[in-house]
Amino acid sequence: MDLILRGGNLPDGRTGMDIGIADGRIAAVEAQLAAKGRREINVAGRLVSPPFVDAHFHMDATLSYGLPRINRSGTLLEGIALWGELKPHLTAEAIVERALSYCDWAVARGLLAIRSHVDICDDRLLAVEALLAVREKVRDHLDLQLVAFPQDGYFRSPNAVDNLARALDMGVDVVGGIPHFERTMADGAASVSALCEIAAARGLRVDMHCDETDDPLSRHVETLAAETRRLGLQGRVTGSHLTSMHSMDNYYVSKLIPLMAEAGLSVVANPLVNIVIQGRHDTYPKRRGMTRVPELMAAGLTVAFGQDCCMDPWYPLGSAEMLDVAHMGLHVAMMTGSDAMRACFDAVTTNAARVMGLEGYGIAPGCHADLVVLQAANPVEAIRLRATRLHVLRRGRIIAHTPPTAAKLDLPGRPKAIDFLRAPDDA
Ligand SMILES: [Zn+2]
DSSP, X not given: OOEEEEEEBOTTSOOSEEEEEETTEEEEEETTOOSOOSEEEEOTTOEEEOOEEEEEEOTTTTTOTTSSSOOSSOOHHHHHHHHHHHGGGOOHHHHHHHHHHHXXXXXXXXXEEEEEEEEOOSTTOHHHHHHHHHHHHTTTTOEEEEEEEOTTOTXXXXXXXXXXXXXXXXXXXXXXXXXXXSSSHHHHHHHHHHHHHHXXXXXXXXXXXXXXXXXXXXXXXXXXXXXXXXXXXXXXXXXXXXXXXXXXXXXXXXXXXXXXXXXXXXXXXXXXXXXXXXXXXOOSSOOOOOOOHHHHHHTTOEEEEOOBOSSSSSOSOOOSOHHHHHHHHHHHTTOOSHHHHHHHHHTTTHHHHHHHTOSSOSSSTTSBOOEEEESSSSHHHHHHHTOOEEEEEETTEEEEEXXXXXXXXXXXXXXXXXXXXXXXXXX
């Protein structure tokens, strides 16, 4: 074996497990593995997880906060307008530089797979060119998957139909859309059909910004489910945001969720952004505006949490910390039951990997040796502490390392350094 991690805890609850790694893949997962490793790391009592995965991000806009000015209202529409002001001034070099900085942050946090939407409405397709270059540059460190995203509307923006086809020809991986931003409900539905047909013809996946509004009558997810089924795209289509579902009539939702399950739709909620962007037209009470996460999970759909934005025209905060995303999602969805909290960890790891269709993801023999060792005993503690990433492995190689955080209080008769914020029983 090239490397053995000894005595780790796994997200499924197994403890004291050794993970043997050879040629960049996991060769063994068992208690007291007899083999010897050329290098061995004691991870006893630490959570060893497959890497964090962000199934919904905008890397073309990231780290542009304040350019050319700050979003004063904090609303989605001012954000879209601001992005429109910034677009003509973008250069490919600046987009690449910001994206690479973000990838540094991501790797340090054990975030090793990102699905990023890329706006195709600028005829120069600068952002597409830039992020395709970034995808190649970072290939050994993380998986970047790109979605051709018509931010200003597939039919509403003058050249989006041509630009989206050009972006896919250039090598963008996934077909995007934004039906609720088209001029009419009918145009929105037509855009869903047209975009799903493109994906079917090209053998691609679909991920649409869908019903990102508080309007309960925004029902494009219904069309997305129907078109998925009509075109045989089951398991390849994701509805992102789906915030209108929060405000929909319960009777209608009781019909809708089974239709979504039948179509094998995946869902990505974006709790950090949904909680500050939705409900903006409300007085009090203000709606939360995140989609119905626990109900969708209970119906068997794959539900992931995405970060969506990090220091861009729509969101001034963020730091590639998927445990912040899980923490916010857990609170907004009121998922404080023990199984529900575990499910929130899955939403930023295994579920998100399934949304992206990642191959060789997980902790089992044959999987890629992509792993994160956390300063926490289990997934719930990892969320609670936003735990330090002690080691981040990619294909069996350690690519990031952070020393453990320790408490500083030094009193006679007490241990000098204990793990940061661990309950005494956990020590
Ligand atoms: Zn988005």
